[in-house]
Each structure stands twice: as structure tokens, then as C-alpha cells.
Amino acid sequence: MKERNPWHTPLTIIIAVIGVIAIVALVTIAVLQNKPLIPKYKYGIVLDAGSSHTAMYIYEWPAEKDNNTGRVEQTHCCKVSGSGISDYASDPKLAGESLKACMRDAERFVPSERHEETPLYLGATAGMRLLNIKDSAASDRVFQAVSESLQKSPFSFQGARILSGQEEGAFGWVTVNYLDDRLEQGLETTGALDLGGASTQISFISDSFDGSESPSNYVAFRLYGNDYNLYTHSFLCYGKDQALRMALAHQTQSGPGSIVDPCFNNGYSAVKNYSVLYESPCVSGRKPSSAPQTFTHTGKGNFYECQEVVKSIFNFTECKYSQCSFNGIFQPTLQGTYGAFSAYYFVMKFLNLTDTSVPLQSVKEALARLCATPFDTLKKQHPEVKLKFLNEYCFSGTYIFTLLTEGYNFTSRTFSDIKFIKKIKGSDAGWTLGYMLNLTNMIPAEAPDTPLLPHAGYVSVITVIALVLFVLFILSLRPLWPRCSQKPQIV
Numbered sequence: 001m002k003e004r005n006p007w008h009t010p011l012t013i014i015i016a017v018i019g020v021i022a023i024v025a026l027v028t029i030a031v032l033q034n035k036p037l038i039p040k041y042k043y044g045i046v047l048d049a050g051s052s053h054t055a056m057y058i059y060e061w062p063a064e065k066d067n068n069t070g071r072v073e074q075t076h077c078c079k080v081s082g083s084g085i086s087d088y089a090s091d092p093k094l095a096g097e098s099l100k101a102c103m104r105d106a107e108r109f110v111p112s113e114r115h116e117e118t119p120l121y122l123g124a125t126a127g128m129r130l131l132n133i134k135d136s137a138a139s140d141r142v143f144q145a146v147s148e149s150l151q152k153s154p155f156s157f158q159g160a161r162i163l164s165g166q167e168e169g170a171f172g173w174v175t176v177n178y179l180d181d182r183l184e185q186g187l188e189t190t191g192a193l194d195l196g197g198a199s200t201q202i203s204f205i206s207d208s209f210d211g212s213e214s215p216s217n218y219v220a221f222r223l224y225g226n227d228y229n230l231y232t233h234s235f236l237c238y239g240k241d242q243a244l245r246m247a248l249a250h251q252t253q254s255g256p257g258s259i260v261d262p263c264f265n266n267g268y269s270a271v272k273n274y275s276v277l278y279e280s281p282c283v284s285g286r287k288p289s290s291a292p293q294t295f296t297h298t299g300k301g302n303f304y305e306c307q308e309v310v311k312s313i314f315n316f317t318e319c320k321y322s323q324c325s326f327n328g329i330f331q332p333t334l335q336g337t338y339g340a341f342s343a344y345y346f347v348m349k350f351l352n353l354t355d356t357s358v359p360l361q362s363v364k365e366a367l368a369r370l371c372a373t374p375f376d377t378l379k380k381q382h383p384e385v386k387l388k389f390l391n392e393y394c395f396s397g398t399y400i401f402t403l404l405t406e407g408y409n410f411t412s413r414t415f416s417d418i419k420f421i422k423k424i425k426g427s428d429a430g431w432t433l434g435y436m437l438n439l440t441n442m443i444p445a446e447a448p449d450t451p452l453l454p455h456a457g458y459v460s461v462i463t464v465i466a467l468v469l470f471v472l473f474i475l476s477l478r479p480l481w482p483r484c485s486q487k488p489q490i491v
């Protein structure tokens with residue numbers, strides 16, 4: 001007679017089927033519930049209305065990581081053609097018009113279903129600060145015109161305003177450290193050096209600085225559970241274009257007519273207009289009373305003499321604090337590493353000095369060679385470089401060298417702590433990302449709670465526990481298990 005399998009009772013079969021269904025359901029729910037959602041992104045747009053030009057940056061981040069430690073990345077950048085919005089003071093409508101091509105670009109890069117909820121900001125820096133000083137009604141008209149233009153875009157326009165120098169410096173610092181993952185992980189931070197056309201910013205953490213000596217240079221942050229006491233200062237008029245104006249103005253003081261400038265290469269020559277040179281508030285107070293309409297600006301290319309001219313635009317003597325950078329501005333002792341961007345990068349890139357940390361002496365030698373090169377030779381060596389930039393590299397390089405060493409007090413030892421950078425992990429270094437992170441509350445003050453286990457670990461643990469429970473359940477039903485039927489004895 002065929003032996004009956006003791007498991008083949010209706011009860012055990014039902015228990016087994018229910019058990020298997022329960023496990024499958026449990027694992028399925030665990031997987032679906034915790035699976036990362038299909039990547040869906042959110043967007044933010046910032047227009048950087050600088051003194052020399054406007055640029056639009058589009059940022060994106062995973063939608064479910066909103067208000068968390070999600071990585072915000074720059075996905076697109078559009079350079080507005082023409083000059084900065086402050087140059088449209090006499091025809092503000094054109095400032096609004098100039099932004100249109102980039103805004104159309106943004107409509108293509110941000111998916112249309114996100115347009116309406118995407119915040120759009122415009123922040124203006126030193127060019128508008130200067131226009132506001134010179135003619136505040138004109139600056140209001142420019143803002144009016146750009147705001148009207150941006151309101152017509154499908155995005156959620158959040159306003160156009162001038163950033164204070166302190167904000168510009170602090171947000172540049174946030175950008176650099178956010179992109180380097182230094183904030184979230186509580187690592188030692190990097191200082192930020194930004195050289196624009198009309199102002200320059202220096203921002204860093206110094207252990208010796210708690211804000212008490214100079215409160216206007218102090219910005220306190222609490223980010224991801226860490227406190228930061230940031231030193232920051234923005235020098236209006238010390239961006240490279242305004243610095244050049246000040247250097248030229250200084251040289252025209254000795255007598256109008258012509259300037260033989262050591263900061264321009266030998267062979268360079270141009271006729272320039274006095275009124276144009278002196279129209280900026282950075283120099284307007286110093287216009288010679290009997291100046292003719294024009295002056296001839298020629299180059300003689302000498303780095304050492306150029307340094308003397310550049311030094312003349314700084315005041316190194318006045319200081320009412322324990323220590324100063326220049327112009328009587330407090331600066332604590334330099335500390336840590338620095339990321340130097342904008343014009344610092346453009347100029348050092350031209351000098352081929354961005355890849356490794358460079359000894360200060362090499363920079364000096366490269367500048368001495370550059371300034372001594374006749375302008376014709378320089379043009380032949382760099383046919384690809386725009387003349388308006390090529391003209392000025394001797395001045396710009398010498399200015400950067402002097403600002404860093406004599407101004408901020410970098411020495412041959414600390415100079416190699418500066419890295420000249422343009423982008424970090426695909427996003428441009430600058431104040432715009434930090435500005436948006438702040439306005440969208442994307443950096444929490446406290447460290448967010450992290451899940452106990454990663455997703456895969458969580459699913460595995462749940463599965464193992466389910467299996468163990470199932471086995472225990474089956475074992476607990478032992479009393480109900482059918483007994484082995486005894487073979488009938490043949491007597």
C-alpha cells in the first residue's frame with residue numbers, strides 16, 4: 001500500500017500557501033514603499049546681474065529631497081549678450097530686452113510642467129551699487145524694466161534687488177563649501193575669493209574672529225548642525241575694471257594729455273575720453289579741473305613699475321583695528337585653503353597657472369615676462385584671445401598679485417593655499433547657488449535624521465525577519481501536525 005505523505009493534509013497546505021503569500025506581500029510592500037522614486041527634479045533660476053555682464057544659472061535637485069540634503073546642481077548657464085544692466089541707465093527698457101534670449105533658453109531647459117513653480121531671482125552686484133550711488137532714480141528705473149520683463153516669463157518671479165557686499169561674499173563662501181560637501185559633513189571649510197569687475201570679496205573662517213572687533217564683517221550661520229563665524233568683506237571699486245579706472249585716474253593726475261603706462265604692453269596705444277574715465281563714482285571726485293576731452297594711453301610694459309602704480313590705489317597705512325587688509329578694513333589672520341574664482345581664474349588661466357598650486361615667485365616671474373612682451377608679439381602668440389582682455393592681462397595680473405600679497409597679506413608660504421577655480425563638480429563658483437539655497441531654505445540649520453539602514457539593507461532585514469516569523473509560526477502549529485500513520489501489522 002502506498003504511504004501517505006504526512007504533510008499533505010489540507011491544514012498544512014493552507015498554512016504554507018498563506019505563509020508564502022504573506023512573505024511575497026511583505027517583501028513587495030517593503031520594496032515598493034522604500035524604492036527611490038523615479039527621479040523627478042525641481043528647478044530654480046538665478047540671474048547674476050554683474051557689473052560687466054549678466055548670466056543666468058539654472059539649478060536642479062531631486063524633488064523628494066526638497067528641504068533636505070539633496071544635491072543641488074547647475075544644469076545650464078546662459079550668458080546674456082551685451083553689457084551689465086547698470087550700463088543701460090540711459091535706456092532701461094533695453095536692460096529688460098537683453099534678458100529675453102536667456103529666458104527663452106530657460107523655458108526649454110526647465111520642463112514645462114515645472115515652469116509655474118520654479119522660482120526666478122535676479123540679484124545685482126557692484127555695477128548697480130555704483131549706479132545707485134551715482135543716480136538712484138536711474139537704478140530704480142533699471143530694476144523696474146528688468147522686473148517687468150521677468151514678470152512676463154512663465155516662472156515664479158521672486159524679485160530683483162541689489163545684494164549687499166556682505167551677502168555677495170557670504171553666499172560665494174556657501175556655494176564653494178556646499179559644492180565641496182564641506183558643510184554637510186562638518187569638514188574644515190575653504191575661504192572664498194571673488195574678483196568681479198566692480199567689487200571684490202574675501203570670505204573665510206578664522207578661529208581668532210568672533211565678530212567683536214568688527215561686527216560689519218561678521219556673518220553667523222548654523223548649517224547642518226554646525227556653527228560658523230564667517231569673516232567677509234566686499235571692497236567696492238576694487239573689482240578689476242574699477243581698479244583699472246583708479247590706476248588710470250591716478251596716472252592722469254600728474255598732468256593731462258598722455259599716460260605712458262607700465263601696466264600695458266609696449267606698443268599698446270589708444271585715445272581715451274576723460275569724461276568716460278571719470279564717470280564712475282570710484283574716481284569721479286578726482287577729475288582734474290582743466291582736463292582736455294581726450295588723452296593718449298600708451299604702454300611701456302614693466303611689471304615692477306606697474307606694481308608701484310597699482311599700490312597707489314590702496315591705502316596701507318590707516319588702521320584702527322589690531323590688523324587690517326587695506327583702506328582701514330579689519331581682517332583677521334588668514335587661515336586654511338581658498339578657492340579664488342571669477343577674474344582671478346580668468347587671469348591665472350591665461351598665465352597657465354591654475355592646474356597646480358603655484359609658488360608665488362613663479363607668478364611674479366610669469367607676470368614680469370608677460371608685461372615685458374611687446375603688444376604685437378602678444379597678439380601673435382594669442383590670436384584666439386579677445387583684444388579687450390589681452391590688452392589688460394599685464395594690469396590684471398599685477399593687480400591680482402598686489403591685491404593678494406600686499407592687500408590680503410598672502411605670503412610665499414600661504415599663497416599656495418589658494419586654488420584658482422571656475423567650477424566645482426560642474427557648477428560655477430559664485431554667489432548665485434548660495435543665494436538660491438538660502439532663499440529656498442534648502443540648507444537646514446540642523447543635521448537631518450538619516451535612516452538607520454540603507455534601502456537594500458532594510459529590505460534584506462525585513463525579508464529575513466519575515467522568514468524567521470514564518471518558520472516559528474509553522475513550528476508553533478506542531479500539535480496540529482498529522483501523526484505518522486502506523487503500518488498495519490500482519491498478524
Ligand SMILES: Nc1nc2c(ncn2[C@@H]2O[C@H](COP(=O)(O)OP(=O)(O)OP(=O)(O)O)[C@@H](O)[C@H]2O)c(=O)[nH]1
Pocket residue numbers: 049050051052053084125126127195196197198199200239240241342343346347389
Ligand atoms: N580674461 C577674461 N576676462 C573675463 C572673461 N569673462 C569676464 N571677464 C572679465 O572679468 C572681470 C570679472 O568678471 P565677472 O566676474 O563676470 O564680473 P561681474 O560679475 O560682472 O562684476 P561684479 O558685479 O563686480 O561682480 C570683468 O572685468 C570681466 O570683463 C573671460 O572669459 N576672460
Ligand SMILES: [Ca+2]
Pocket residue numbers: 050051125196197342
Ligand atoms: Ca560677480
